[in-house]
Structure formats: C-alpha cells, structure tokens
Amino acid sequence: MKLYDSPTAPSPRRVRIFLSEKGVTIPTVQLDLRAGEQFRPEFRALNPQCTVPVLQLDSGAAITDIIAICRYIEELHPEPALMGRSAEERAVIECWVRRIEWDGICAIQEAFRNSMPGLEHRALPGPLPLDQIPALAERGRLRTAHYFAGLDARLADHPFVCGKAFTIADISAMVTVDFAVRAKLDPPDHLRHLGRWYEEVSSRPSAKA
Amino acid sequence: MKLYDSPTAPSPRRVRIFLSEKGVTIPTVQLDLRAGEQFRPEFRALNPQCTVPVLQLDSGAAITDIIAICRYIEELHPEPALMGRSAEERAVIECWVRRIEWDGICAIQEAFRNSMPGLEHRALPGPLPLDQIPALAERGRLRTAHYFAGLDARLADHPFVCGKAFTIADISAMVTVDFAVRAKLDPPDHLRHLGRWYEEVSSRPSAKA
Numbered sequence: 001m002k003l004y005d006s007p008t009a010p011s012p013r014r015v016r017i018f019l020s021e022k023g024v025t026i027p028t029v030q031l032d033l034r035a036g037e038q039f040r041p042e043f044r045a046l047n048p049q050c051t052v053p054v055l056q057l058d059s060g061a062a063i064t065d066i067i068a069i070c071r072y073i074e075e076l077h078p079e080p081a082l083m084g085r086s087a088e089e090r091a092v093i094e095c096w097v098r099r100i101e102w103d104g105i106c107a108i109q110e111a112f113r114n115s116m117p118g119l120e121h122r123a124l125p126g127p128l129p130l131d132q133i134p135a136l137a138e139r140g141r142l143r144t145a146h147y148f149a150g151l152d153a154r155l156a157d158h159p160f161v162c163g164k165a166f167t168i169a170d171i172s173a174m175v176t177v178d179f180a181v182r183a184k185l186d187p188p189d190h191l192r193h194l195g196r197w198y199e200e201v202s203s204r205p206s207a208k209a
Numbered sequence: 210m211k212l213y214d215s216p217t218a219p220s221p222r223r224v225r226i227f228l229s230e231k232g233v234t235i236p237t238v239q240l241d242l243r244a245g246e247q248f249r250p251e252f253r254a255l256n257p258q259c260t261v262p263v264l265q266l267d268s269g270a271a272i273t274d275i276i277a278i279c280r281y282i283e284e285l286h287p288e289p290a291l292m293g294r295s296a297e298e299r300a301v302i303e304c305w306v307r308r309i310e311w312d313g314i315c316a317i318q319e320a321f322r323n324s325m326p327g328l329e330h331r332a333l334p335g336p337l338p339l340d341q342i343p344a345l346a347e348r349g350r351l352r353t354a355h356y357f358a359g360l361d362a363r364l365a366d367h368p369f370v371c372g373k374a375f376t377i378a379d380i381s382a383m384v385t386v387d388f389a390v391r392a393k394l395d396p397p398d399h400l401r402h403l404g405r406w407y408e409e410v411s412s413r414p415s416a417k418a
Contacts, residue, residue: 091272
C-alpha cells in the first residue's frame with residue numbers, strides 16, 4: 001500500500017489524522033500541488049480526478065475518496081473504531097461526514113477558490129480549468145456561516161459530533177475549522193459550543209498529523 | 210422503518226431502484242417538493258438539510274444520505290450484493306459512486322438549478338435561499354459534458370461501471386443520464402459505450418422504480 005499525500009491541502013490531512021488515531025503507518029508519496037504535480041500524466045493515470053489523497057493498493061487499485069480510504073483502513077484495523085460499531089452508528093456517522101463535506105468543506109472551498117489570487121482558473125479541484133466566479137465566493141461565505149451555526153447547535157448537547165465517542169466526523173469537522181481560518185472565514189467567537197469542542201479535539205496528538 | 214420519498218426528484222429514485230434490486234419493501238411517506246413540504250417544521254426537525262430521501266429507523270434516528278441509507282439496507286439484506294463483496298471492491302465502488310455524485314449529479318444540478326424558471330432562489334437544495342448564478346449554469350454544462358466523456362471511456366472496457374457486476378455505481382450513473390435528459394443535457398450519441406450500457410441497465414425491471 002502507498003498513500004499519495006500533500007502537506008498543503010486539507011483533504012489528505014483527514015486521512016493522516018485518521019491513521020494517527022489508529023496508530024497505523026503507510027508509506028507515502030508526497031505531491032507538490034503548487035507545482036502542479038497532480039496534473040502529471042503518471043498521476044493522472046492513477047487518478048483522473050487529479051486530487052489527493054489516493055491510496056494505492058498492492059493490487060494496483062487506486063482508492064481516491066477520503067472516506068473510502070478510511071473505511072478500507074477501518075476494515076483492516078477495526079480498533080479504535082472511528083466509523084461506528086453498529087449498522088445504525090455507521091449510518092449516522094456517514095450522514096454527518098457527508099454533511100460536513102458538503103455544507104462545510106465545499107462551502108469553504110467555494111469561498112476560497114473563487115477569490116484567491118493564484119487560483120484564477122482553478123475554481124474547482126480536478127483536471128478542468130474553471131474560471132473564478134465572484135458571486136460564488138460570496139455564496140461560499142454565506143454557506144460557511146450557516147454551516148458553523150448548525151455545527152454549534154449540534155455540539156450544544158453532544159460532546160462530539162456524533163455523540164459520546166470521537167469519530168471520523170470530528171476529524172472532518174476539525175479540518176473544516178482549520179481550513180476556514182486559512183480562508184479567513186474563522187467561526188465567530190460567540191459559537192461557544194463549537195469553541196469548546198474545537199479546543200478538545202485539536203489538542204489530541206493526532207491533530208498534528 | 211419509514212422512507213421519506215418523492216416521485217419528482219432523482220435522489221430518492223436511487224434508493225427506490227436499490228430497494229427494488231434487493232426485493233425489499235419499506236413503508237414510504239411521500240413529500241410534495243413542488244409544494245415545499247420539505248421545508249415544513251416537522252420535516253426540518255427530522256432533516257435540517259430539508260432533502261429527501263430520509264430513512265427513519267425505529268429508534269427515531271434519521272439517515273439522510275443516500276449511500277448511508279443503501280449501506281444500512283445492504284447490511285440488513287446482503288444479497289444480492291450491490292456495494293461489493295470485499296474491502297477492496299467496497300472501496301472501489303464507493304469511489305465511483307462519489308465521483309458520479311460530484312462530477313455527474315452536482316454538475317447537472319449546477320446547470321439545472323441555475324437556469325430553471327421557478328428555481329430562482331433555489332440554486333442549491335437545502336434550507337438556504339440562494340440566487341441563481343448564470344455563470345454557474347454554463348459551468349455545469351461544461352462539467353456535465355466532461356463527466357459523460359469520462360464515463361464513456363470507462364465503459365469502453367468495463368461491462369458495468371465497476372467491472373463485471375451491476376452495482377450501486379450503475380444505479381447512480383443511470384440516474385445521472387435520466388436527470389441530464391430532463392435538464393436538456395443529453396449525452397451525445399457518439400458516446401456509444403455509454404449508450405450500450407444505458408440501454409442494458411435501463412431495461413432492468415428496477416429502473417421503473
């Protein structure tokens with residue numbers, strides 16, 4: 001197995017934190033995204049979407065979705081369980097992760113990629129050059145604020161995103177906070193449940209991964 | 210268990226086709242999306258994202274993500290397997306499903322919702338009223354064409370999206386074709402591998418679900 005990784009993007013970091021929580025180490029290949037290494041023919045042959053992370057299995061198969069990578073690792077190394085211990089837990093956690101991806105990561109990305117100098121034709125990850133749309137940057141800011149308010153409400157009566165246990169939903173949501181800070185979309189201080197939770201999850205050793 | 214469904218949207222249809230392939234029946238509650246029933250307080254309490262499908266379990270838990278719903282059903286009714294028989298198969302299928310959702314469904318939705326009269330403030334599903342962005346309709350058309358070309362290339366040397374067996378990836382991809390036709394973004398005739406595959410999958414009895 002081999003993990004295609006990059007230190008500068010939020011997505012592969014979710015996998016690194018997951019592996020750290022599991023205590024699992026996988027050999028990595030580092031890609032320089034700023035130099036465009038994800039668009040090179042040999043990487044494009046592995047993942048036509050030109051994104052990291054990618055987990056390449058010994059069979060040659062390329063796993064290109066973050067959650068599919070984590071689920072594969074969870075099947076190999078069930079403990080500590082980070083994706084649920086019953087069918088119902090697994091389903092609830094998957095819903096939260098996808099909600100965090102759609103309402104959080106995609107929203108922040110919408111704001112970030114449609115306004116950053118240097119990303120003029122890279123409004124979405126992937127092989128298609130797409131121009132920035134200023135109205136989309138504005139929409140991303142609005143959606144991000146809505147997302148953090150919803151996460152705060154959830155954390156008002158849940159210690160972690162999916163209840164009493166730390167899961168992959170917390171990893172994903174923590175990364176949205178750090179990504180938002182980088183995009184200058186910091187969650188406002190009055191969201192104190194979010195603040196309490198963030199302090200706790202970001203002080204785990206895995207957060208440094 | 211209860212499935213919140215609607216006959217007019219592509220998303221719940223994916224679950225109905227999945228259930229039909231499994232031979233499983235679940236009591237349904239039909240929502241009239243055109244009348245805005247998904248925004249009523251009682252449904253919003255169940256799913257703050259105001260989307261269908263939702264699978265409500267006997268415990269009261271609401272499963273709001275299509276793939277999480279299907280995975281839950283697959284755990285209860287493993288045969289016929291539609292999500293893979295090994296960790297590697299499951300991972301590859303999950304990647305394809307998410308690629309079909311992101312590059313296909315989201316792209317078609319981008320084109321459709323940003324141009325349709327009657328959806329002026331509904332540019333995304335969910336509770337936030339968001340104005341249409343004409344440049345996004347154009348981007349959606351470009352992305353959709355790219356998606357269908359990639360799917361055709363994949364189907365040139367695979368009978369089904371993930372290989373020799375019909376899976377949830379075929380269900381998801383078939384729904385993108387039907388959604389695209391509705392959005393007047395029909396895949397072009399020269400994509401003949403896609404045409405061959407579509408004819409086969411859409412003639413299965415489950416396609417009527």
